[in-house]
Amino acid sequence: MSIPLGKVITYGQLASLAGLPGAARLAGSVLCGLPENTELPWHRVINAQGKISLPADSAAYKKQIQRLKAEGVHIKNGKISLRIYGYNN
DNA sequence: GACATGACCGCAC
DNA sequence: AGTGCGGCCATGT
Numbered sequence: 001m002s003i004p005l006g007k008v009i010t011y012g013q014l015a016s017l018a019g020l021p022g023a024a025r026l027a028g029s030v031l032c033g034l035p036e037n038t039e040l041p042w043h044r045v046i047n048a049q050g051k052i053s054l055p056a057d058s059a060a061y062k063k064q065i066q067r068l069k070a071e072g073v074h075i076k077n078g079k080i081s082l083r084i085y086g087y088n089n
Numbered sequence: 090g091a092c093a094t095g096a097c098c099g100c101a102c
Numbered sequence: 103a104g105t106g107c108g109g110c111c112a113t114g115t
Contacts, residue, residue, distance in 0.1 A: 011097050015110080023110040024097035032096050033113060045096080053096040060096085 003044040006072040009085035010048045017085075028053065043067045050083040 003009050009017075011024040020026055031042045043064040047053045054061040056078065065075050073082050 012099085015097085020111070022098075023112095024099095025095065025109085026097090026111040028096040029094090029112050030096095042096085047096075048098055055096095058096095 003041045003085060006082070007085050008044045008046050008068065008073060008080050008083055010046055010050075010083070011053075012048055013085060014045055024048075044071070044073075046080055046083060050080045051078050052080075 002014075011027040012022075014027045015021060015023040018027070027045065031040075031045055034040055034042055052061050052064055054064065065078075068075060068080070073080060075081070
């Protein structure tokens with residue numbers, strides 16, 4: 001488990017924690033290449049805007065929100081509230 | 090092996 | 103507040 005349950009992290013933070021500061025795109029590229037049956041919490045990864053980067057009309061987008069809500073992360077108008085891992089509680 | 094693209098981020102105007 | 107530009111690594115052709 002890379003990300004604490006009930007919390008989310010931005011691509012930049014994820015890349016930084018991975019030891020690749022500034023390589024936010026890398027996180028996106030990797031997550032994009034993840035299989036559907038992946039057990040990685042990719043749904044807990046959001047962009048710096050505190051929102052999901054995937055297209056709102058995409059199934060993955062809805063699924064991500066659905067899972068986040070199931071994790072206890074309530075989304076407001078498509079924006080995450082608890083956002084950021086290791087930051088403002 | 091090289092080029093182009095990608096679920097991005099931060100700063101400057 | 104919104105728009106534009108440069109930079110990072112991995113993946114696919």
